[in-house]
Amino acid sequence: MLNKLALQNVLFLDIETVPQYEGWNQVSENEQELYALKTKYQRKEEFSPEDFYDKAGIWAEFGKIICISVGYFIIKNNKNQLRVTSFYGDDETILLKDFKKLLDKHFNLKKHLLCAHNGKEFDFPYIARRMVVHQIPLPDMLSLFGKKPWEVNHIDTLELWKFGDYKHYTSLKLLTHILGIPSPKEDIDGSEVANVYYKEKNLKRIVEYCERDTIAVAQLILRFCNKPLLDDTAIVKV
Incomplete structure (x- = not known):
């Protein structure tokens, strides 16, 4: 069915998250x-909760979103062009509301889809949970209650690569490598985002990293559809 996918109906995205606080001593008792209870299974006896706090950003209960990058295709001169933009900042409520406005205004029909790598396990539920925390009404694309599986308009490039093998995990970095797509991990990777945000205070660097991941996801879909990859001239940041 991917060969029948209308690329213009897909919103590609990636998010970057960090712990809600810079250090453990800022977290309430x-x-x-x-x-400590939430992470006990992952930590086992190897790490204390304090030593494990640098990983807090992976849980929506203890992390926050600092960037959502999106990409969407348009046809220009009979060729695909990917337009990329980002919602980012220290105020999570503002960036979530701005992202919701985009969905409500431009991606609110049954034909529209959201696409991310491991999006069904991470990006989509994380965004939804943080919206609930901030009392932001969920856009229809993220409101799954009562929907049947085939009514959920989400594409996950990790799931596509699994081909039904649900115990299998492949990182975005590995998948882009084996499929001949320029690596999005040219500068930093996810494990370094919190340090770049809190220590370097270099949000721009994180946004650029997030946008590269978004572009990589769009390139993956092109490969899955057996379509030519985008060159640099076909990627426009807006």
């Missing part, structure tokens, strides 16, 4: 206890 109650939240420290809750974090």
Whole structure:
């Protein structure tokens, strides 16, 4: 069915997240206890909750979104052009509301789809959970209650690569490598985002990294559809 996919109906995205606080000593005692319980299985006896706090950004209960990058195709001169933009900043509520406006205005029909790598396990539920935290009404694209599986308009490039093998995981970096797509991990990777945000205070660097991931996801879909990859001239940041 991918060969029948209308690329203009797909919104590609990636998010970057960090712990809600720069350091463990800024976390309230109650939240420290809750974090210890939440991460006990992952930590086992190897790390204390404090030593494990640098990973807090992967959980929506203890992290926050600092960037959502999106990309969408348009046809220009009979060729695909990918337009990329980002919502970012220290105020998570503002960037989430701006992202919701985009969905509500331009991607709110049944034909529209969201696409990310591991999006069904991470990006989509993370965004939805943080919207609930900030009392932002969920856009229809993220509101799954009562929907049947075939009514959920989400594409996950990790799921596509699994081909039904649900125990299998392949990173975006590995998948782009084996499919001949320029690597999005040219500068930093996800494990370094919190340090770049809190220590370097270089949000621009994170946004550029997030946009590269978004472009890589769009390139993956082109490969899955057996279509030519985009060159640099076909990628426009707006």
